[in-house]
Amino acid sequence: MAIERTFSMIKPDATKRNLTGAITKMLEDAGLRVIASKRVWMSKREAEGFYAVHKERPFFGELVEGMTSGPTVVQVLEGEGAILKNREIMGATNPANADEGTIRKTHALSIGENSVHGSDAPETAAQEIAYWFSETEIVG
Ligand code: CMP
Numbered sequence: 001m002a003i004e005r006t007f008s009m010i011k012p013d014a015t016k017r018n019l020t021g022a023i024t025k026m027l028e029d030a031g032l033r034v035i036a037s038k039r040v041w042m043s044k045r046e047a048e049g050f051y052a053v054h055k056e057r058p059f060f061g062e063l064v065e066g067m068t069s070g071p072t073v074v075q076v077l078e079g080e081g082a083i084l085k086n087r088e089i090m091g092a093t094n095p096a097n098a099d100e101g102t103i104r105k106t107h108a109l110s111i112g113e114n115s116v117h118g119s120d121a122p123e124t125a126a127q128e129i130a131y132w133f134s135e136t137e138i139v140g
Helices: 020-029 044-050 060-067 082-090 103-107 122-132
Strands: 003-010 033-040 072-080 116-118
Touching: 003 020, 003 082, 003 122, 020 033, 020 072, 020 082, 020 103, 044 060, 044 122, 072 082, 082 103, 082 116
Parallel strands: none
Antiparallel strands: 003 072, 003 116, 033 072
């Protein structure tokens, strides 16, 4: 399988509970390498832009409110089959449906406070990485 890059976020519900290190360790233990990382406090405009694909959904307001309620750690992850691997270690969107040992089963509180986000395909990975990082911030 090819070496890929994917985009990951450790969301405010997790950073508020001081889980940045615990979650990053789960990503690293799964074979992913953090090749870029920064802690941001998203503006409403940034959160709305990032999640624009969901803007007609009933939960959009709640999603933006949660994402602007505290710091988020945005990361670029690299590894073999990184996009799928990251989604496997994250677990299902709703932690109630997530497999044992996944990040969301271990740490998430609810579907709205589900601790992490990860890109779902190569196209979205490229877009999401470019939304938060310049090329010079991705250092390997
Ligand atoms: P994420 O992978 O970041 O992509 C979109 C987010 O919207 C998702 O994780 C959830 O946090 C959130 N979300 C999806 N469905 C719901 C829902 N029914 N209620 C509240 N939040 C949701």
